[in-house]
Amino acid sequence: MTDLNIITLVSVGAHPTSGRARRAEQDARAVELGLRLAGERLQLLHAGDPREETLRAYLGMGLGEMAVLEQPPGADALPVLADYLRHAGAQLVLTGSQAETGEGSGMLPFLLAEQLGWPLVVGLAEVEKIEKGQAQVLQALPRGQRRRLKVRLPFIASVDNAAPAARQSAFGPARRGQLQASEVAIVDDSLLAEAQLQAARPRPKRLKVIKAKTGAERMKAATAKASGGGGQVLKDVSAQAGAEAIFKLLVEEGVLR
Amino acid sequence: MSDIIRRDPRAEWIARNRLHPLHAAMQKAETSWMGPNGIVRKNPHAVGFIGPNGIKRIDRSGAQQGGSGKRTTASAVVQLPLHVIEQPAFYIAVVPDMIGGRLSAHDKDLLGLANKLAGSDGAVVAVVFGEYKENAFDTAGVDRLLHLDGELFDGYAPEQRILALGAVESQLAPRHWLLPDSRTGGGELGRRLAAKLGERPATRVWQVAEGQCIGRAGAGREDLVRRAPRLILAAVECAEPVSDSRHEVRPLELQGKIARNLPRIEDLGAVAVDPALIPMAEAEFILSGGNGVKDWTLFHRAAVALGATEGASRVAVDDGFMPRNRQVGATGTWVTARVYMAVGISGAIQHLQGIGACDKVVAVNMDPGCDMIKRADLSVIGDSAAILAALIERVAAYRQAGERDAA
Ligand SMILES: Cc1cc2nc3c(=O)[nH]c(=O)nc-3n(C[C@H](O)[C@H](O)[C@H](O)COP(=O)(O)OP(=O)(O)OC[C@H]3O[C@@H](n4cnc5c(N)ncnc54)[C@H](O)[C@@H]3O)c2cc1C
Numbered sequence: 001m002t003d004l005n006i007i008t009l010v011s012v013g014a015h016p017t018s019g020r021a022r023r024a025e026q027d028a029r030a031v032e033l034g035l036r037l038a039g040e041r042l043q044l045l046h047a048g049d050p051r052e053e054t055l056r057a058y059l060g061m062g063l064g065e066m067a068v069l070e071q072p073p074g075a076d077a078l079p080v081l082a083d084y085l086r087h088a089g090a091q092l093v094l095t096g097s098q099a100e101t102g103e104g105s106g107m108l109p110f111l112l113a114e115q116l117g118w119p120l121v122v123g124l125a126e127v128e129k130i131e132k133g134q135a136q137v138l139q140a141l142p143r144g145q146r147r148r149l150k151v152r153l154p155f156i157a158s159v160d161n162a163a164p165a166a167r168q169s170a171f172g173p174a175r176r177g178q179l180q181a182s183e184v185a186i187v188d189d190s191l192l193a194e195a196q197l198q199a200a201r202p203r204p205k206r207l208k209v210i211k212a213k214t215g216a217e218r219m220k221a222a223t224a225k226a227s228g229g230g231g232q233v234l235k236d237v238s239a240q241a242g243a244e245a246i247f248k249l250l251v252e253e254g255v256l257r
Numbered sequence: 258m259s260d261i262i263r264r265d266p267r268a269e270w271i272a273r274n275r276l277h278p279l280h281a282a283m284q285k286a287e288t289s290w291m292g293p294n295g296i297v298r299k300n301p302h303a304v305g306f307i308g309p310n311g312i313k314r315i316d317r318s319g320a321q322q323g324g325s326g327k328r329t330t331a332s333a334v335v336q337l338p339l340h341v342i343e344q345p346a347f348y349i350a351v352v353p354d355m356i357g358g359r360l361s362a363h364d365k366d367l368l369g370l371a372n373k374l375a376g377s378d379g380a381v382v383a384v385v386f387g388e389y390k391e392n393a394f395d396t397a398g399v400d401r402l403l404h405l406d407g408e409l410f411d412g413y414a415p416e417q418r419i420l421a422l423g424a425v426e427s428q429l430a431p432r433h434w435l436l437p438d439s440r441t442g443g444g445e446l447g448r449r450l451a452a453k454l455g456e457r458p459a460t461r462v463w464q465v466a467e468g469q470c471i472g473r474a475g476a477g478r479e480d481l482v483r484r485a486p487r488l489i490l491a492a493v494e495c496a497e498p499v500s501d502s503r504h505e506v507r508p509l510e511l512q513g514k515i516a517r518n519l520p521r522i523e524d525l526g527a528v529a530v531d532p533a534l535i536p537m538a539e540a541e542f543i544l545s546g547g548n549g550v551k552d553w554t555l556f557h558r559a560a561v562a563l564g565a566t567e568g569a570s571r572v573a574v575d576d577g578f579m580p581r582n583r584q585v586g587a588t589g590t591w592v593t594a595r596v597y598m599a600v601g602i603s604g605a606i607q608h609l610q611g612i613g614a615c616d617k618v619v620a621v622n623m624d625p626g627c628d629m630i631k632r633a634d635l636s637v638i639g640d641s642a643a644i645l646a647a648l649i650e651r652v653a654a655y656r657q658a659g660e661r662d663a664a
């Protein structure tokens with residue numbers, strides 16, 4: 001699979017508590033996945049400031065260079081990335097599923113896929129094989145489940161926290177790596193003109209509201225045990241009959257695979 | 258409502274006591290009245306009263322009346338008022354996740370938000386793909402139900418679903434699209450729809466009020482406040498679920514056929530994952546054993562046969578039958594399984610706390626009076642070993658039949 005042309009899009013992240021700039025968690029996982037597939041031939045792409053030092057953390061994972069499309073903060077990264085990818089001849093573009101700074105809407109892979117007309121796989125966990133212009137991949141589902149998909153090349157895939165954990169970034173290679181800046185047209189993002197960012201407010205805790213009209217009802221609601229009530233109880237049945245009933249419920253709920 | 262006759266001795270006593278200030282209020286309703294054709298009608302059951310020793314008395318002198326006879330408890334099921342929208346001025350479209358074919362708590366919050374946005378003249382349309390098992394759409398706040406069924410939408414078919422939603426868009430032109438911003442599908446479907454419609458969505462929204470919406474941004478350290486766009490991907494607890502009205506759930510049809518696209522992504526089906534490797538807090542199906550499990554090898558075999566993640570009560574862990582990280586409950590893991598099967602667990606409150614978020618609970622126990630049975634949706638009273646053995650057999654037969662069908 002080493003002859004694959006893979007591009008990973010990376011961004012500058014922010015530490016969830018301190019807010020300090022760092023390599024973004026999911027983007028680093030996307031780089032890791034790319035490194036496993038293409039090794040050193042993996043290409044990195046970033047739209048933003050080429051003098052940003054945090055970007056070197058990605059190079060420290062074992063890559064020599066990164067292409068940076070130079071943009072001021074607050075510019076729309078989408079059109080320039082789409083332009084670049086249209087001519088880059090990549091078969092697979094990897095992204096994180098959500099940026100750690102700015103809006104972080106997670107729309108970028110979707111919009112890129114729409115603009116390029118490529119299929120999109122969400123939550124890529126593993127690429128099993130690539131042959132005859134098709135890739136067989138595993139998609140991560142909630143609750144630790146996996147789904148096997150077959151998708152036509154080229155495609156875009158976003159990774160989330162189910163992808164393999166990123167390797168350490170080494171200091172030496174990070175210093176030696178090159179950030180190749182290139183000039184691009186600047187498109188302003190219209191959103192930030194009308195919306196404002198503010199420090200996150202803690203969300204109000206949901207209160208348990210008891211809608212009771214009489215005192216007796218309120219008393220009952222306050223003292224009731226958490227019980228579903230009305231469950232079916234099978235008594236004095238043979239073990240086989242009991243097992244059959246349980247089996248039926250499991251099949252109905254679709255947990256028996 | 259139970260049919261147990263409830264007597265109120267005090268009311269009866271007041272009814273007999275003509276000097277009591279409430280005497281008049283305690284008198285029975287009429288026992289005879291004029292019927293529609295001019296014939297006098299009598300209710301023989303309403304005559305007389307129950308005496309202090311429990312025997313019915315009829316006082317023909319007319320001096321004494323009373324006893325309210327049978328006092329009935331107030332009817333327990335209250336019919337909520339029906340909310341009818343005949344000619345909706347606009348639509349609010351909701352695409353619920355329908356995990357396991359039912360509305361999740363997230364979906365219900367979302368429908369609550371939709372009803373808030375719809376006000377009194379909009380209608381809430383729920384767009385549901387594939388088969389469903391939900392039967393409480395009415396109390397969840399669904400005015401119209403658009404059910405899209407067919408093998409086209411089976412399995413993982415996001416592109417086909419987006420085509421269908423595009424058809425809904427052109428037919429109803431909803432004022433808002435609401436989707437759950439969840440990993441179980443809504444987040445992905447909503448973003449695909451946004452890209453398709455060219456709408457910029459508000460994501461991870463947790464409050465919508467007065468045309469403004471607030472959503473988390475970035476890594477969760479900031480909020481983004483903006484005008485509510487057409488497409489909203491809302492977080493859990495974005496609004497209170499509907500609780501005090503019933504809705505019509507009138508079926509809606511999609512005019513015209515949905516175009517069929519050539520899928521670029523092919524679903525090859527679920528992959529078997531080792532259930533033991535799934536973190537317990539996330540596992541979908543847990544087989545949990547307690548003090549009532551005597552044969553632990555059989556228990557492990559059952560877990561393998563069912564493909565379930567193993568859990569345990571504290572006693573089973575303390576006795577050394579299960580590792581500590583498998584303990585479910587207050588001092589263990591709080592699980593969120595969709596199906597939780599408790600074998601030989603009595604249901605102590607510390608254990609029940611840990612399974613509060615579980616959907617369906619199955620109990621296998623010897624004691625029909627234990628607390629786990631009160632919590633369970635299905636309980637089988639009997640010996641755990643025999644039932645587990647029978648269950649393993651039944652599942653093996655099912656698997657074999659499946660293989661024969663496939664071959
Ligand atoms: C501070 C504190 C924290 C705790 N935290 C936890 C916690 O996190 N998790 C937890 O689980 N517990 C916890 N406990 C312990 C809890 O109170 C109970 O003691 C414990 O849950 C009981 O476990 P059990 O149901 O397995 O055992 P038991 O209460 O002994 O119940 C055994 C059940 O198995 C049935 N049975 C017996 N033989 C058979 C058979 N052959 N076939 C079928 N059924 C059979 C019996 O009828 C009985 O209902 C905590 C207690 C304290 C004080």
